Amino acid sequence: DEESAGPLAIIIIPCLLVLSTVLVVALIFYSLHKNKERVRSRTAQLYSWEMPKECVVEELEFWQTGHYGPICKGVLKTRDGASSAVVVKSLRAEAQEFVERLLFHATVCRHQNVVRMLCCQTEHLPMYVVLDACSPGNLLHFLWTLRNFSEKSVFLVAKQVAAGLDYLVSDHRLVHGDVAARNILLGPDLSARVSGLGVAFEGRGTEPAVRQRAAEVPVKWQAPERMVMQLSIDRSDWSFGILLYELITLSPPYPELEPPAVLPKLQASYRMKRPQNCGGPYDLMRYCWMWSFKDRPAFSAVIKLLESSLHLAATEAICVPEVVDVSEYNRKAGLPS
Incomplete structure (x- = not known):
């Protein structure tokens, strides 16, 4: 029995090592795939909130310093002449944290008695989020x-x-x-x-x-x-x-x-x-x-x-x-x- 156990162990142990290595590699690839999907999903979410090309923020006036950066008052204007008072929050943060805050606003600000996110600007610096100012x-x-x-x-x-x-x-x-x-x-x-x-x-x-x-x-x-x-x-x-x-x-x-x-x-x-x-x-x-x-x-x-x-x-x-x-x-x- 002892003589047969030795060769058997020589076969089983390498097989287990190979199997565990394959599993680890598979998990790594799965994690990378899920991260890519998550990034793709977030990118799609942000794109849906990107400020339309026909809109522009004007008459910016510093209002106060917020938790993530300066907050300004402004007016969001469209080419057809429509305008509305807005709050512009430029987020003084790392790119990842900026994305998290944008998604936070997009997810949470969905109630009539909570400040509403209108759009964001992420294509060039400075990046910012535009919120309804609810004038006055x-x-x-x-x-x-x-x-x-x-x-x-x-x-x-x-x-x-x-x-x-x-x-x-x-x-x-x-x-x-x-x-x-x-x-x-x-x-x-x-x-x-x-x-x-x-x-x-x-x-x-x-x-x-x-x-x-x-x-x-x-x-x-x-x-x-x-x-x-x-x-x-x-x-x-x-x-x-x-x-x-x-x-x-x-x-x-x-x-x-x-x-x-x-x-x-x-x-x-x-x-x-x-x-x-x-x-x-x-x-x-x-x-x-x-x-x-x-x-x-x-x-x-x-x-x-x-x-x-x-x-x-x-x-x-x-x-x-x-x-x-x-x-x-x-x-x-x-x-x-």
């Missing part, structure tokens, strides 16, 4: 100039924002985390869309890239778990309550506190006081600011609450300052000037 534009700046924004208007805008956030969480497991008036685009008839998705990430993500994005949210809009662990929870957004406070007061959150003082105050059970002449919205704010995320309402519940409260909301205009000192506002908000 930024909700915060809109509030500063409007004189007939009422509590009922707050409910209408907040309901649409909650619907957009509910879509992000339910369909894509994305937590926004920076639901501020500056990140809401407002259109005709108070139509609202959520923007500022550069800091959004999958709920309860803890990898380094997620932690870095979480840390870039201004402190005064962050939930305590974001400040402590750079962790975000896929429940109603803490910063949604901050947005309600902004809409009611037209003031930045915690105006009396410097950013480093916010977390210790929250840990000591501090919450912003009820604004003057503020009814139902404040109760919802407090629900969003529950310390335990398990006690915060789901966005589906927030939407139902806002819908049922619309007929009770006051219609008197909220008092708006005649002059807004933007630099002072940014200082109190902990935002760059």
